[in-house]
Amino acid sequence: MRVIIIGGGIGGLTAAVALHKQHAEVLVYEAASEFKPLGAGIGLGANAMQDLKDIGIGDDIFAQGTPIHTQIFKDATGKILNTIDFAKFKAQYGHENITIHRAALHQTLFDALPRHTVRLGKRCLHVSEHHDGVVAVFNDGTSVKGDLVIAADGIHSSLRKQFYPAADPRFAGYTCWRGLTTNDGLVEAGVSCELWARKGRFGYAPMQDGQVYWFACVNTKPDNAFYAELTNEQLAYQFRNFPQEVGALIAKTEQAQTLHHDIYDIKPINRFVFGRTVLLGDAAHATTPNMGQGAGQAIEDAITLAKNIAQYNRKEALHRYEKERVAHTKKVVRLSRQIGWAAQWSSPFATTFRDKVFPHIPSGLLFKRLQFLFKNHNE
Template identity: 35%
Template sequence: MPRRRVVVVGAGIGGLTAAVALHRHGWHVTVCERAPEPPVTGAGIGLAPNALRALHTIDVDVTQATGSAVPAVMGVRRRDGRWLTRTGTAELAARYGTPPIAVPRPALAVALASALPTEALRYGTAVTAIDDAAGRPVLRTEAGPDLPADLVVAADGIHSPLRRAYFPGHPGLRYIGETAWRALVDAPDLGIQAMSETWGRGERFGVTPLSDGRFYLYATAVVPAGVRSADHRAELRRRFGSWHDPIPALLDRVDRLAPADVLRHDLHELAAPLPRLDHGRIAWLGDAAHAMAPNLGQGGCQAIEDAVVLAHLLPAGDGGDGSDGIPAALVAYTAARRDRTDAVRVRARRVGRLGALRHPLAAAARDLVVRATPDWLALRGMDDLFDGFRLPDRPAG
């Protein structure tokens, strides 16, 4: 019997995870990616226990390709280096079954892509429209030919053209008031053992050891949208060069990078939840479905959860003409994912507002409250994120 066909629009982490999950579920998978080739540079991505558990359910062990080294502790500091809150990763592993890890985003993409047939990946292939008037989607691409499908997974990113096309009345994206810089650096001689985020007044600086021994650095600042500097490296030095060790030493490594290796983006979130994450035989996931501020490190993790839950709810791909079970499965997918992802989106925004406080008295009060919160209580507050992934029941019939 013919296999059901899915076209995944977008080869980001969520799209690739969906492709792998559906491929292992028996579907014929095609991934269309507008970019001409896979990414070779980029930032890091944190994989919290919920994302690692989701990947485990589809037999994906990313550590084989990315490494599995984890920092000794993680927490939040003041700009003078004093810890506001700190948790050992061994304690996280004991509580959630696995510690969080951070990996280079390009390496994670390679690990996922390697689990797919080579012919499934079509780079340089932009989807221009979907014709679903006859009930069975046909995707139009710039390069051609048309691609018929039983299912379309819209994983086309934060600026999702498919989201705009099918939800024209939605308010779209909202600037959250901060811009972010990101970079990867080598610094094995610095002996950094902690994953930390340092809070100043309207500025933050994050240091994340990656599983391959490098460091993912990120920084944010409250600035008007669209403001740019001539040299991102110089601006980072100006803003954060006087902060606690090892930030100045890490900025020395940033100065050695090519200008293009320091990424800068204004941060946006979806202004309101989508009314649903499905339309007929199209499902949205990741940033296309619920773009959120990066403050909880859950954007990629929720995309992975989306992908695994979607594949779990769909019928197997081996056989059928696409007429049985798919629309009902997508309705169940919306029911399973919409409320959880929107709750994470709202929480990420609130945490960001706390970290971005600029008034000296407000920032001092924030720091006092965070320091006074017992570590066990702060850890318990992460349970719904780190221990919240569940595979829902499949729809009857």
């Protein structure tokens, strides 16, 4: 089988690695003209780590990550509202949640493929299906034919628009800054934290080599020019009423290490498969980052698809992939959006209510609410 993968991000490269190990002919086409480290820190849940282990690169990725055993939620004064014991995932499923630099994960996936597999500077315009295959057409006038096209070209996927033109990205209601800086004793090992307040939300987690990944979110309309131009010093002032470590982390982050984006997702769709073309990752189910499952769900897509292709004929494999992944990722997208909605409340009444009720929700219930992420792993 010749598989054409459109998009060389985490989902596309994971699919390429998994299918290459099954001896499929894999060609990855990436619109960017060069391969270079991008992004900041990301979280990989134990569910994703299990899948990466299954294709033989889990240990390499774990070695570059930092295990997180506890998630803490606080109010703006630093008072603990609740916690989630991630160590239970290790005890129950054998794998840990980690933080890792997106570039390190990307590079490990890239290094697991033969160099000729990835073609750069190739932006796919559209695909056309024929009785004996599918053809992908690129912006430079070239085309390639294969047995299957995997559309892993992100939230703004041109291929999703071809088959599902109404599935445009939707704004989540807030904008986000992300940064990397040195820890210097500000952040506890193995602990990630989020602070929720009326005027914004701030989170941080330790990473390897004494680094810390942080994010900051505030409610706004999309494309707000004021927030787009904030320096780190000005951003720290926006969070001046938060605990001391918040302003310190922002202030000592180099401006070049700070990224700013409005947050979008895609309203869940009911189909990922269109003949010989299959949607994967953000192209299929872009989610807000509130559960740390964006990369993880793309990885799960890739492994699920590869496993089905190994066991069934093409049509049956794609049918099973769609059946398994559509319902599951819908739940992730919806729950993640709900979490972000509650975390970004700004009215005095709503935030007071949240801060009084949240501490009374049993930590075990929060853990249980995440166990659906492992449903497919236990069958």
